[in-house]
Amino acid sequence: MVMPILQSPLLWQALSAVLLLCILVQQFSLQPFPIRAKQISSALEHGDEQTIGKDTGAWSYDWARDHDNLNLNVEQCDAAFPELYDEVDRAVQYWGESGRKITSESIELVGGNDGGVRGLIAGQQLRIIQTRGLGRKDFRHRIIAVLQQIQTALNAAQSAGQPLPDVEFTVVVDDKPVVGEKPRALWGFTRAFANPRHDNVWVIPDFHFFGAPPEAEGWSLQQSKSREHDGPLDQKIAKVAWRGVAWTNPEVREPLLNVTEGKPWADVVQMSWDKKDSVIPMASFCKYRYVVNTEGRSWSARMTHLLNCDSLLMVHDVEWIAHYYHLLDTDTNCVRVERDFSDLEEKIKYYNEHLDEAQKIADTAKATFRERYTTPAATACYWRRLLRSWATVAFKPKTTEMTKVKNRLSSTEKLRGIAFEQFIVHDNTKDYPYK
Template identity: 40%
Template sequence: MAGMEDLDYRDVNNAKSSALPATTFAAALLVYLTLLVPWGESLKARSYETPAKAVEWLPPAARPAHYRWSFDADRDASNTGLTHAQCTLAFPDLYPEIDRAVDYWQSRQHTITPDDIEISWRKDGAVRLLIHENKLRVIESRVFESDNTYGGYSQRTEATLNQIRRALAGARAAGEEIPTIEFAITVEDFNRIPTNESDTHTIWHFARRLIDRDEDRVWVMPDFNFWAAPAAEGVVDFEETRKLAQQRDSPLADKIPQIVWRGATWTNKARRGSLIHATKDKSWADVMEINWKNKKNMITTEDTCDYMFLAHTEGQTWSGRLKYLLNCNSLAVVHSLEWHTHYYHLLIPDGPEQNYISASQDFSNLEQKIEWLLEHPDHAQRVANNSVNQFRRRYTTLAAENCYWRRLFHGWASVAFKPDAYETTRGGERVLRGVAVEDFLQAGSHKTDLARAAAKEGPPEG
């Protein structure tokens, strides 16, 4: 079947990244010997003592044969240039959602076609993209016809495109060649994928609804908040927010012994209204509805880390809040979720590796949960520690997000058509399709016209 004859996308060949000119290798090896082998001692006698961190800066081909890399959060959490093999070693449990999507299309025995990724069915909030030679191009944009959602479709789109750019830069740094692919994304809360059992339209979105079989066709990508949260209070850059959360670290016993939540209830009255009802007049709760117009009852993201319990609720669909809560060394309290993001499968509700507190959708068991945890501080602290190790120090890091994007590119390529990156202009010239993402982002409010004009006519003369 076309598009499926290549090697398994999980086994990307990184031979190019490990190739090194002989002179460069010799120079690197000389530096290694000078730094690590004291005068008068043989390399053979000292080789087993080579400090791992001392050779991290060396290219893979210049590292000693006995060296084995392992993920170190303090060193690697923000490293966007991990190799494919390092991504697999560092984040072995990160990719089930990609595997699910690949398996779905293989089970349908259907290679994704250009018609499957057309976005005419989307009124707004969608972009069609092309990756070629590790560069991102915009083929079509339907983003700026409406801008009426939180942060605006424009800000969400810019954040998502910058995430992809960052992932491609990481691939280049790692010597990884991303295959030429064409795909579509949507940045609205609802992906609105056509509902028809035989339909083969597909799109990349921030989440999919678990009970909706039509959404099996959705490819889940990291949400825009991993770049920055538009219109948020306090610091919006996600990496900076993670650092501020860490600065608020303290034992649970020293935190405010309450559950905290701020939000608008109109986005999900069933879940959020239930939380407010369950916590009304409770001494162990600091739960309030906010008004975005007057910003009453607002609290910064980092200030929530001062509380022992942090409530998470879904909004209209998924909610981007959880990743922030999981970067505090507190206890995230999460109701059973209807929507699935790229990392929700890593939530463990019980057992020795428990890393959050599960609650019913109506929060009717919340008081019992809070009281029990207050009476069992050792258990509560263990769960908080597990959460930090699982999420802040590994699976919500910049390195993990970058690795996910790159694996997503390969997974998609394994079941989709290979696009022609070039088109013929009216003047007969062969040019790259669409516009460079840098031009698209710089064009501001003219992005839609710019992308559509380029897709139809190619670049202007002169």
């Protein structure tokens, strides 16, 4: 007699195997990137080496040719920057989970966010719906720089024949986004890893990736100026260099000032714009053998600039994450130091005595960041991936609205907001909608 299929031992063994596989996938695939607050290197020290890039058929990334190419297509972006999009993928996974929806209310500029812009892409045109903080010069610079990056991404997508979907979004341009108690799907330059509410945040390239007036120029030119100081570590100034102010994060910055005071291996100075000798151009940091990053009010864009150098970067444990921080790999492309810098002198002494190791780390950092993942090409690709990914989990925006015709009883349909081109030439010292 033939045994019924549901009683077959082979069937039940197969079903058990499938069930076990599903449990394992659920257990491990939903884990966030294992970077811990105050422990940037914990996962990286035991993880696989990062893939710097891969080929795609007849085309492969060449940094000398492609680093400023803003018009790479999707396939080229994926091949050139395969490890770039962790923060985008994390946000998609978080918002794609059951019960989480991005609505028009989810992107409102709530209280506490004093600088920001609500934008709309409609038919491949960037439009401005609302701004906050244009009266502040620094916020105005940041808003314009972010919008320029998005416009660049739009132009690149059209040039590649791969248009972007209609989306509506809100960018917070202050140092740290305020998300509130209700879930808010805001875009920001950083997120606090240890704050579960910040899982809502979509991390974008900060304004420096376009330009940072008045002290810095366009990003591509900044990278070019840094290359002018390229050279072996044994020919650089044998000191660690830092400039900044302590008040933005005294917990981190005061210990650095204390442990380096009077040390012959340190050129660490608290900066004052009134004292010219306390200020040095960003590219001049590249003259030094060692450079050190310190967090400020939140993340610090300092690290992005320091990675333009071919110096050895010292990184303390971080609490705030930028869009590329998952690529930092201790003793592969940076050197981890304690948050209180208690081991900084020890690390300087060690690498002075092991310059071959230091040179290898510095060379890897240059290849990973300045020549690939922080290039203008990479930034343009990141923006396009983010915009497309956002569209998969966000609401479909309303692109038009009805407005009354002046001196008539009728109404007419028009696009919402103001075109980016019109906004950018306006006297942007007052917020939009203009009153």
